[in-house]
Amino acid sequence: MDGEGGGGLKPMDSEQLREYGHQMVDFIADYYKNIENYPVLSQVEPGYLRKLLPDAAPNRPESLQNVLDDVQSKILPGVTHWQSPNFYAYYPSNSSVAGFLGEMLSAAINMVGFSWITSPAATELEMIVLDWLGKLLKLPQEFLSPGNCSGHGGGVIQGTASEAVLVVLLAARDKTLRRVGKSALGKLVVYGSDQTHSALQKACQIGGVHPENCRLLKTDSSTNYALPPEIVSEAISHDISIGLIPFFLCGTVGTTSSATVDPLYSLGKIAKSNDMWFHVDAAYAGSACICPEYRKYLDGVEEADSFNMNAHKWFLTNFDCSTLWVKDRNALIQSLSTNPEFLKNKASQANLVVDYKDWQIPLGRRFRSLKLWMVLRLYGVENLQHYLRNHIELAKYFEECVGQDSRFEGLCVRTLQVVAPRLFALVCFRLLPPVGDNEVCRSNKLNQVLLEAVNSTGKLFISHTALSGMYTLRFAVGAPLTERRHIAAAWKVLQDEASTLLGAPLQDNGNPS
Amino acid sequence: MDGEGGGGLKPMDSEQLREYGHQMVDFIADYYKNIENYPVLSQVEPGYLRKLLPDAAPNRPESLQNVLDDVQSKILPGVTHWQSPNFYAYYPSNSSVAGFLGEMLSAAINMVGFSWITSPAATELEMIVLDWLGKLLKLPQEFLSPGNCSGHGGGVIQGTASEAVLVVLLAARDKTLRRVGKSALGKLVVYGSDQTHSALQKACQIGGVHPENCRLLKTDSSTNYALPPEIVSEAISHDISIGLIPFFLCGTVGTTSSATVDPLYSLGKIAKSNDMWFHVDAAYAGSACICPEYRKYLDGVEEADSFNMNAHKWFLTNFDCSTLWVKDRNALIQSLSTNPEFLKNKASQANLVVDYKDWQIPLGRRFRSLKLWMVLRLYGVENLQHYLRNHIELAKYFEECVGQDSRFEGLCVRTLQVVAPRLFALVCFRLLPPVGDNEVCRSNKLNQVLLEAVNSTGKLFISHTALSGMYTLRFAVGAPLTERRHIAAAWKVLQDEASTLLGAPLQDNGNPS
Incomplete structure (x- = not known):
């Protein structure tokens, strides 16, 4: 300076x-x-x-x-x-004035909260705020801190949903290995669907679960890409019959590709009857479940061992803030604790406090609960519910626009039957190929070209996925600044680019002439 | 609101x-x-x-x-x-105006930089700034981005040193398993010393390396708690002779307990001749090595496969910012990559860019390079060198104070011969028991009571460790606001509390009467 x-x-x-x-x-x-x-x-x-x-x-x-x-x-x-009102790609990463102020304060205090003693307020505020949020989500009592019930549960802020699924997978792995012997690692099997976030597969890689024992069971449009319980049961039975050991099942509320909800209750029962850990990943859609009318999508979470929601996605809390609740904190601690001399202190040794270092991968941790606390206090629950409902309304509006243009496949299931129905604020849609052309490759290329054309205007940003092998466009409403006028303008760009594309008939090689 | x-x-x-x-x-x-x-x-x-x-x-x-x-x-x-000028516990966690401004800007942009395309500037600035810092540290060319040489190296910002050692341990694990077959996981062996950070042990737990195959080799005052290469060689030979597979060795520059430096060159040679990955953890002391007179402590780093330094400790960059360099980025990527459809994009598919998601545990990541870039630019290298030297001078001053009070064991090796010499800005010291009382338990208790008395004044905060089983006090200078007057005041508190304690002779139960 x-x-x-x-x-x-x-x-x-x-x-x-x-x-x-x-x-x-x-x-x-x-x-x-x-x-x-x-x-x-x-x-x-x-x-x-x-x-x-x-x-x-x-x-x-x-x-x-x-x-x-x-x-x-x-x-x-x-x-x-990502904070542009015209950002519709991936899922949102909300910034807000409250979240930003919380980040400022956290950066200013700049403490490293690995143990309670290194800043008691950081640990205690995190426990309290996760209880607040757990109650808003009507999570079962066993997920809350023992202050609230007699259990051994509690919440913790992880950096990302990837870390959340990793730490619970490690806890489940070690719990199982303590039962069956550690040499059985090569026999452990994990279950999810082909819609489960790739973080599950990565957690397996990290934890030494054999890649071929990570079952990403196939879904299709008949269940709107939700994981059918009977498929899970069959896979588990088969694996047991060949001497493998099922130990972990992941269900999702709001999948990345199409925001589908897996049948939690049935999956949870299957997990329980097979002595498996059941994790629920509601990274995206969990936020919406603070509204009574969307809480139904969490029904069955009482069967889960752990539950995750990203407050940094759609809950106005700046990245990173991934909230994780577990019913059995000891399982986490047994997998993740270390206790070197230089970190020993009276409060920890007397077991009077939570040391969050033993609930996560890193040792150090920031004071992330401040921003979530400030979001909840500066906005209040009613405002937050309104905020989420407003985005869902905007998505519904976009969906209606798509539905009114016969060149697109949207709300109504059409020829290709791949587009999933909208549950939250994500709309999946496709540009239909010219009548008579049902060749999948050209149809996929058409949508890819549309996506690139739209994104290169700089006027909006959308992303894509594949559903049943079909290239599908994703329009995720969720940026804090997005208003109805932005949706209307975005749709206009999409229509214009589609007109340009369709006006220039595709050549055999799939490229516009 | x-x-x-x-x-x-x-x-x-x-x-x-x-x-x-x-x-x-x-x-x-x-x-x-x-x-x-x-x-x-x-x-x-x-x-x-x-x-x-x-x-x-x-x-x-x-x-x-x-x-x-x-x-x-x-x-x-x-x-x-932690930002108090009177904070001397653990190692520091520096905040600075520049680092704070960088955090503000990062929180404001609030993008999630998992892939290049999600904000090219985030990935590219990180590569550039890590090259800058790598050059300041005079790291071998192979650690820099290929823009600088023909290798496959590069730098990446991890959250913490724990994550840094974890990701390279996973890379080393999988590289080894590709060679010897994945069923050999139970035979893999890791080496460090009993002074190596507990993060190594935790990384083993996470990665499925058997706890009994994590060799934390014993050190003592004869090498100032540095890891003797011959002990490592012996352990490796023995393990090979019983059919185990050594694959990972961790050396430290500035250990947590006493800031010791392991003999990097010799350790690196041993690792190389046994086909092992050699990681250098310079989380704390790495910063000082931007000063030419301290660079010698990195000699031998050219033998390493990976090198880590925490800019968030002593380098004015707010937490978290742990900088990691590797020579073979592909080893990291092979262990940590996932490639789901919804993240595919032209730049990534064409292999034109770095996608840092494949270099780390989480998927999402913040724009952390901004704060490191701002620290380097707003302060400049000369100021940063001066800043580090000043802390080392202050530590030397504290060490002299201790040396002048015969009730303390400090700089000079005394009766108990446990206190390590000061290399950087950490001073290890002990209050000596009354003359004639050499009972270890009472002597340890005496220092524990002193620590608690000092810390409960609220006037300063120090921490402790154990060296050769002796409870040792740690005084780590490194907070940005600390000046000479703070050191003098801290020493006065320590002396006063010691006087109070020694004035009240210890009872047989080890408590002051």
């Missing part, structure tokens, strides 16, 4: 923090004010930034203004604007 | 962000202004917070002022102030 010699660096001077902090707040507020002016999907080419920056760190300090100028001219063009 | 009905929630209104953001900046600047007024170690009792907060989230919004009042009166008393 200009004017400071090597001998005078004050890296945490409160008045410099005040001055530069205000400058940064204005920079950020201006970013949000102008966010619609940026292309949603960054249009840069791979390697663009290396050409713009020096190849070594500067010896002497630079001014904040220089850095902010570079952010504006060099960094922001390479940003894909 | 007051005055907003359920129908009007604007959770990301730019003008509200501006107003509330400014309010939060002032709150935070005031926190830093007054930080010395808080007890460093929180003095609350377990469960204190639940009594102060309601047991459910509010239905209606609350005002920011209400929440900030609660932060002041309910949260801050439960915070252990």
Whole structure:
């Protein structure tokens, strides 16, 4: 920072923090004010930034203004604007004023909360706020902290749903191995569907579960891509009959591809009767279940051993904040605890406190509960319910638009019968090939070309998936700034690009002529 | 937020962000202004917070002022102030104005950078800044991005050193299993010392390496607790002779207990000649190695397969920012990649870009390179070197104070011969028992009582470890606000508490009478 010699660096001077902090707040507020002016999907080419920056760190300090100028001219063009009202790709990653303030405060306190003693408030606020959220979701009592019931449950904030499924898979693995002997690792089997998030497969890779023992059971449009319990039962029976050991089943509420809901109750019963751990991944759709009319999608969660929802997706809590509840905290702790001398302290040794280091992969952890606490307090439950319902209404509006254009397959099941019905704020749809052309490859290519055309306008960003092998477009409403006018404009772009595409008939090679 | 009905929630209104953001900046600047007024170690009792907060989230919004009042009166008393100039426990977790601004910007952009396309700038800035830092550390070329050489290396920001050692252990595990067959998992052996961070043991637990195959080889004061290469060679030879498969060796630059440096070059040679992965954990002391006079402690890193340093410890970059370099990125990717349809995109499929999701445990990731980039630019290399040297000078000053008080064992090796020499900014020391009393238990208890007495004053916070079974006090200089006057005051508290303790002779039960 200009004017400071090597001998005078004050890296945490409160008045410099005040001055530069205000400058940064204005920079950020201006970013949000102008966010619609940026292309949603960054249009840069791979390697663009290396050409713009020096190849070594500067010896002497630079001014904040220089850095902010570079952010504006060099960094922001390479940003894909997840907070743009025109962002409909993947699932959302909500930022909010409350979440942002929580991040600021957490960064300022900058403590490392591995053990209770390293900042009691961080551990205790996390327990309290996860109880708050657990109650909003009407989770069974056994998932709440013992302060609320006589169980051994509790909530914890993980970085991501990937880490959530990993830690419970490890807990389940070790619990099973304690029963059957550790040499049986190669016989352990995991079950999910081909719609289960890829994080399950990655957790298996990490935990040493053999890849061929990770059963991603096939789903199709007959169950709207939900996992049929009878298929799970059959797979388990078969595996047992050949000497394998089923130990983990993952159900999803709001799958990544089409926001399908697996039949939790039946899956949970199957898991229980086979001594398996049942994990429910509601990373995306869990948020909506704080509204009474959507709570039904969690029915059956009482059969689960663990439950996960990402507050950083659709719940206005800046990334990262993935909330996980377990019924048996000891299973987690047995898998993940270490107790080196340098971390020993009275409160921990006396077993009076929770040390979250033993509930997660890393040792260190940020004060993430602050932002979730601020979201809940600054907005209140009623506002949050309204916020979620509003996005679902907007998605319904988009779905109606699609339904009124006969060139698209949307709400109504059409020729190709792949498009899943909308349950939350994700709409799956496809551009239909010209009448008479049912060749799958060309039809897939058509939609891929449409997606690329739309995204390269910079006016909106959508993503895709494959359902029954068909390339399907995903329009996920969920950015905090999205209003009805944005949906209307997005639909107009989609229609225009479709017209251009269909006006130029496809050649045999699948490319527009 | 007051005055907003359920129908009007604007959770990301730019003008509200501006107003509330400014309010939060002032709150935070005031926190830093007054930080010395808080007890460093929180003095609350377990469960204190639940009594102060309601047991459910509010239905209606609350005002920011209400929440900030609660932060002041309910949260801050439960915070252990890692940013206090009087924080000497564990290793530091630096906050700085630059790091804080980077966190603000990252929280504002709030993108999820799993793939290049989800924000090209996030991936590319991370590659560039890790090259910058790698060059400052004079890491071998093979650790830098291929833009810098013809290799397959590169840097990546992990959350913590625990995740860093985990991902490379998994890469090494799978590389070895591809060679010897996956059924050999139970035969794989890991080597470190009893001073290696507990993260190694945890990584073994997670990765399915048998706990009894995790060799934490014994060290003692004869090598200042560094790992003797000949002990490693012997252990490896023995394990091979009984049919086990050595695959991973971890060396440390700056151990947690006493900041010892393992002999990297010799360890690396041993690893190489046994086809093992050699990881160097310089989480703490790596920072100092940007100063030419400390670079020698990294000599031998050219033999390593991976190298880790925590910029969030002593490098002014707010938590979390753990920088990891590998020579063979493909080994990481082979262990950690998934490629679901919904994440496919042109740039990734064409192999033109880095997708950091395949270099780490989670899928999602924050824009963490921003804060490291801002630290390097706003301070510049010379200032950073000065900052590190200044802390080392302050530690030397503390060490001299200890050396001048004959009641303490410090710099000079004394009767008990456990205290390690100071290399960086950590001083290990002990209060000596009264002359003639060499009973270990009482001597350990004496130091434990001293630690608790000192920490409960709230005037400073120190931690402890065990060296050769002796309870040893740790005084780690490294908080950005620490000045010479703080060290002097801390030493005065230690001396006073020691006087009180020694004035009250210990009873046979080890407690002061």
